[in-house]
Amino acid sequence: MLIMAKSDFLSGNEALAQGAYEEGLEVAASYPGTPATEILEYLSGFAQIDSQWSVNEKIAFEVALSSAIAGKRSLYASKHVGLNVAMDPLMTSSYTGINAGFIVVTCDDPGLHSSQNEQDNRLIARMAKIPLLEPASPSEAKAFVKEAFEISECFDTPVILRLTTRISHTKENIIIGRRKESGRKDFKINAAKYVMVPANAYKRHIELEKRLTRLKVYAESCPLNRIELKNKKIGFITSGISYLYVKEMYPDASCLKLGFTFPFPDGKARRFAKSVKELVVVEELEPFLEEQLAIAGIKCRSKHPSFRIGELKPEYIPYIVKGKKKPEEERNARRPVLCPGCPHRLVFATLKKLKVVVTGDIGCYTLGAAPPLSSLHTCLCMGSGITFFEGFRRTIKEKVVGLIGDSTFVHSGIPGLINLSYNQTKGLVIILDNATTAMTGAQPHPATGVTIKQEVTKKLILEDVCVACGADHVDVVDPYNIKGLEELIKKRLGEDALSVVIARHPCKLLKREKSAPTLYLEEKCKKCYLCMAIDCPALRKNDDGSISIDAELCAACRLCVSVCNPKALQRK
Amino acid sequence: MNEFKTINILFCGTGGQGVLKAAEICARAAMLEGFHVKKSEVHGMSQRGGSVESHLRFGRRVFSPLIPYGKADYLISFHEEEHRRLKKMLKPGGSDLTGYLEKACRAAKDKRYLNIFLLGVLSSYLSLKEKSWLKAIDNVFPAKISYENRRVFAQGRKEKL
Numbered sequence: 059m060l061i062m063a064k065s066d067f068l069s070g071n072e073a074l075a076q077g078a079y080e081e082g083l084e085v086a087a088s089y090p091g092t093p094a095t096e097i098l099e100y101l102s103g104f105a106q107i108d109s110q111w112s113v114n115e116k117i118a119f120e121v122a123l124s125s126a127i128a129g130k131r132s133l134y135a136s137k138h139v140g141l142n143v144a145m146d147p148l149m150t151s152s153y154t155g156i157n158a159g160f161i162v163v164t165c166d167d168p169g170l171h172s173s174q175n176e177q178d179n180r181l182i183a184r185m186a187k188i189p190l191l192e193p194a195s196p197s198e199a200k201a202f203v204k205e206a207f208e209i210s211e212c213f214d215t216p217v218i219l220r221l222t223t224r225i226s227h228t229k230e231n232i233i234i235g236r237r238k239e240s241g242r243k244d245f246k247i248n249a250a251k252y253v254m255v256p257a258n259a260y261k262r263h264i265e266l267e268k269r270l271t272r273l274k275v276y277a278e279s280c281p282l283n284r285i286e287l288k289n290k291k292i293g294f295i296t297s298g299i300s301y302l303y304v305k306e307m308y309p310d311a312s313c314l315k316l317g318f319t320f321p322f323p324d325g326k327a328r329r330f331a332k333s334v335k336e337l338v339v340v341e342e343l344e345p346f347l348e349e350q351l352a353i354a355g356i357k358c359r360s361k362h363p364s365f366r367i368g369e370l371k372p373e374y375i376p377y378i379v380k381g382k383k384k385p386e387e388e389r390n391a392r393r394p395v396l397c398p399g400c401p402h403r404l405v406f407a408t409l410k411k412l413k414v415v416v417t418g419d420i421g422c423y424t425l426g427a428a429p430p431l432s433s434l435h436t437c438l439c440m441g442s443g444i445t446f447f448e449g450f451r452r453t454i455k456e457k458v459v460g461l462i463g464d465s466t467f468v469h470s471g472i473p474g475l476i477n478l479s480y481n482q483t484k485g486l487v488i489i490l491d492n493a494t495t496a497m498t499g500a501q502p503h504p505a506t507g508v509t510i511k512q513e514v515t516k517k518l519i520l521e522d523v524c525v526a527c528g529a530d531h532v533d534v535v536d537p538y539n540i541k542g543l544e545e546l547i548k549k550r551l552g553e554d555a556l557s558v559v560i561a562r563h564p565c566k567l568l569k570r571e572k573s574a575p576t577l578y579l580e581e582k583c584k585k586c587y588l589c590m591a592i593d594c595p596a597l598r599k600n601d602d603g604s605i606s607i608d609a610e611l612c613a614a615c616r617l618c619v620s621v622c623n624p625k626a627l628q629r630k
Numbered sequence: 631m632n633e634f635k636t637i638n639i640l641f642c643g644t645g646g647q648g649v650l651k652a653a654e655i656c657a658r659a660a661m662l663e664g665f666h667v668k669k670s671e672v673h674g675m676s677q678r679g680g681s682v683e684s685h686l687r688f689g690r691r692v693f694s695p696l697i698p699y700g701k702a703d704y705l706i707s708f709h710e711e712e713h714r715r716l717k718k719m720l721k722p723g724g725s726d727l728t729g730y731l732e733k734a735c736r737a738a739k740d741k742r743y744l745n746i747f748l749l750g751v752l753s754s755y756l757s758l759k760e761k762s763w764l765k766a767i768d769n770v771f772p773a774k775i776s777y778e779n780r781r782v783f784a785q786g787r788k789e790k791l
Contacts, residue, residue, distance in 0.1 A: 227672060228695035229668070299695075306698060392680050394680030
């Protein structure tokens with residue numbers, strides 16, 4: 059009897075998670091970050107999987123890795139820059155090895171759709187000496203998980219599975235299978251393997267080098283690396299999404315399709331190179347495959363350096379074949395803005411009025427940097443809103459405010475606040491507390507008192523944390539109280555103390571309050587357009603110079619009312 | 631189905647307009663008829679009024695999830711500005727369904743049904759069966775708005791110029 063396989067329409071992230079579930083995954087940990095977030099969200103739906111939003115990526119990595127060492131198949135997932143936070147445990151995890159299978163998922167973001175850089179984490183695999191798999195599509199993301207667990211357990215190593223935004227957020231038909239329980243591995247005390255003091259680690263490094271040699275041999279026969287011989291005039295060596303772009307544009311060309319890219323299969327590449335007339339490497343971002351070909355002494359056409367920047371597109375492949383520069387890209391997409399009624403906007407409007415330098419952080423509130431708000435002046439990485447405040451405060455004469463979100467504060471802001479207090483830095487830090495991790499789609503975090511599985515848990519009280527870290531004053535204010543907010547910030551800025559102001563109002567994505575929209579009285583309007591400077595999506599300047607309010611968008615935060623001196627904008 | 635050429639549809643608009651939902655329904659309708667479907671979009675900005683585009687491709691076997699430049703068979707824009715930005719993606723002789731936007735705005739009294747009206751229009755251009763569309767709509771939306779969805783969809787389906 060023919061049994062029809064069940065299929066679903068899943069994104070690369072969901073397909074990967076489904077694959078991990080089917081392979082008997084038991085523990086998963088992550089911190090939200092686009093484009094990786096949906097992996098843990100999907101996994102959290104399975105009762106058999108102990109999944110968690112961790113405080114940050116380093117913690118997520120250590121929870122997952124230690125679960126694997128203790129005996130359960132485990133998975134860590136984050137965006138590319140999240141792996142930087144987990145770099146410390148990552149670099150030594152190749153020394154200890156694992157016990158039950160352990161997969162490290164990195165979702166890179168070529169084109170910086172929602173990131174602060176476009177680093178290519180394939181280079182991290184090489185540096186950490188961890189085998190690297192690069193699926194090309196959602197269906198491959200699912201299939202590669204099985205292979206990753208097998209390699210991990212067979213070679214006693216973590217395995218890095220690298221997706222990119224286009225794979226994470228592409229949906230495709232996916233066949234759904236049943237779960238196979240993987241079974242626990244016994245944990246045996248073994249200090250020589252799991253206690254990384256110099257003497258032990260030296261011996262483990264020797265083991266690691268031997269393992270890499272064995273993996274390099276395996277790469278030659280690994281089914282994820284395949285030669286597709288067709289027209290021999292041109293041969294492509296490619297991996298990840300680039301393979302699909304090559305197939306789209308040159309369906310009849312020969313390909314060395316690489317899924318296992320570190321350690322590199324030199325022999326297979328050499329054989330392929332000999333069988334085609336011209337060899338072209340196609341890869342997004344860094345020349346990672348190209349460098350390994352060069353090390354192996356295989357000559358190929360390298361891409362123009364302009365292709366190290368930005369996302370690849372199918373129509374760019376002919377340029378790479380010809381060795382030409384990347385065509386100029388128009389970056390003219392509409393920029394996102396803070397939502398109508400966003401509590402952050404009220405804080406930004408106040409900071410702008412007070413003309414302070416603001417050291418910012420990562421989150422929705424980074425949108426406050428764009429004109430006309432222009433009230434966030436630095437943003438580098440998670441936690442830097444507080445630590446940059448320290449450097450600026452100690453260096454420049456102008457008033458400085460450090461700005462950080464609630465989830466980001468818990469992620470990596472707390473040590474920065476302790477550092478301010480310990481090193482006797484005074485001044486004002488504002489925590490924008492909207493009770494969620496908003497930018498990635500409203501995930502809970504320790505200060506919400508809810509877990510990824512929506513269970514109620516112990517709630518971290520931010521004001522208590524700030525006091526414990528050494529803040530002299532900790533105030534909580536609702537930014538919708540615009541006057542109160544401004545007075546408080548002014549007062550704290552004038553004092554010689556370390557202060558934290560928690561601007562607390564729930565994110566508009568969580569709760570849409572229904573209030574009467576603001577009124578506009580044209581006869582009172584002086585056309586000064588101060589209201590337009592708050593960058594509210596509900597306000598529009600008409601061709602005749604008047605203002606109109608989109609009643610559906612207006613969240614009645616009354617910020618526009620507060621800036622309108624002639625009272626043309628009024629509370630209904 | 632061996633002769634079936636891959637169909638490329640580009641949906642675009644701004645955050646909150648239902649662009650991604652529309653593409654999702656079309657994808658599921660194509661999937662119900664046994665096609666290999668790929669749909670690609672970028673998340674994160676859609677709630678915040680930024681540009682939203684969804685590339686939808688279906689056929690016997692689809693490679694790239696992105697529609698190559700100038701190869702879209704259909705362009706459906708929910709927003710005039712986005713239309714200006716992306717019309718270059720349409721292939722020569724491709725169908726630009728943006729012209730129906732005004733009609734859609736009049737027909738769908740509630741803005742939330744704009745996407746369903748435009749899907750109705752799109753459905754009249756494609757060979758997918760009506761029952762696949764309706765099933766896909768029911769899969770994506772809650773049952774309580776099923777009646778209104780079907781009504782608006784049928785209205786759009788009759789609109790073909």
